[in-house]
Amino acid sequence: MPQRPSAPALRVAVVATTAAAAAALSVLPAATAAPAGTPAPAPAATVTRDVAPAATVLPTQAPHPAAVATTAAARAAAPAAQAAAARSSALATAMAQLGKPYRWGATGPSAFDCSGLVSYAYGKAGKDLPRTSRAQAQVGTKVAKSALKPGDLVFFYSPVSHVGIYIGGGRIVHASTSGQPVKISDIDRMPFNSARRI
Template identity: 75%
Template sequence: MPQRPTAPALRVAVVATTAAAAAALSVLPAATAAPAPGTSPDTTTTVTRDVTPAANALPISLTTAGNPAAQNVAAATDAATRAGQAVASRQAALSTAMAQVGKPYRWGATGPSAFDCSGLVSYAFSAAGKDVPRTSRAQASAGTSVSRSDLQPGDLVFFYSPVSHVGIYIGGGQIVHASTSGKPVKVDDMDRMPFNSARRI
């Protein structure tokens, strides 16, 4: 009398889970044997065998808990999302500042009808959902430092030493700023004033 298998086995006819089925079926022998000698070619014998489930039949967990690869992907995605949001905020602030071109300069003014240099910056970033300090000296410590060669549109550019003026970088070496008494908000070349530093909000 043949011995029963000692290891747990699966019958071929058992329905597996979707993830396990493909792996289990990949290791099964053909379910149809060749016709026995002397039988009609249309007659086949069905063979049923016990098979041990494949070791890789279990579905892979894609949760981040205890999964360093998934955690790295999630962290990179989150960082990219935050970076994209920061770029969008700077672009929105720049657009708001550009919309003020032609409005008068007035010392201490924060808009919307008139601005001084730091008032224009705080007004523009507030419209973009970002709070920045009120004065150019304080704004020069906000955000992160940026080198002149790495400036991007929306970065803050500071002038003189100690800092006493600020503008918003447009690109191509130009800024939009509320320049001085008697002159409206306008676009200027950075080189018209002594560069001090730059910050990215």
């Protein structure tokens, strides 16, 4: 028949069990509440240890080549998108001048000559262009007549002496000549010289 433990031995067992329970509870989240009537556990010893920085623990991973290519393409496309926006803005400004009178040497906003209209419209779009049509024919990128896009500059006569802004459909907006207002004309009504994209 097994012997019952003596009182001192029983006290030692209870103390050991309580200490083990306190140690177990010390690792639980602080939000876990102890049952009512349970004595507060003895404070657990604080353990400190050095932890390596995450950069040395987690392996570094190079970006995926497709992501790198996409980012590079986006960076390259940004200037092109800005230039397209400027052309669109300049065209809208020029179209808003329809009906205003032609006056040689005028740069707006109440009257224009051909290159004055172009420099005014592009100036409002944040692009500074030379004052004369002949000088404007040297800026930007040359484009073929068949590749014209809205906002491109179209030059006429040889040597260049007139300019308009292409609006699409074979037409330009321009300050044409004395006695006529800013208007829309067919591109083939004058001898085509060249075109430039700003």
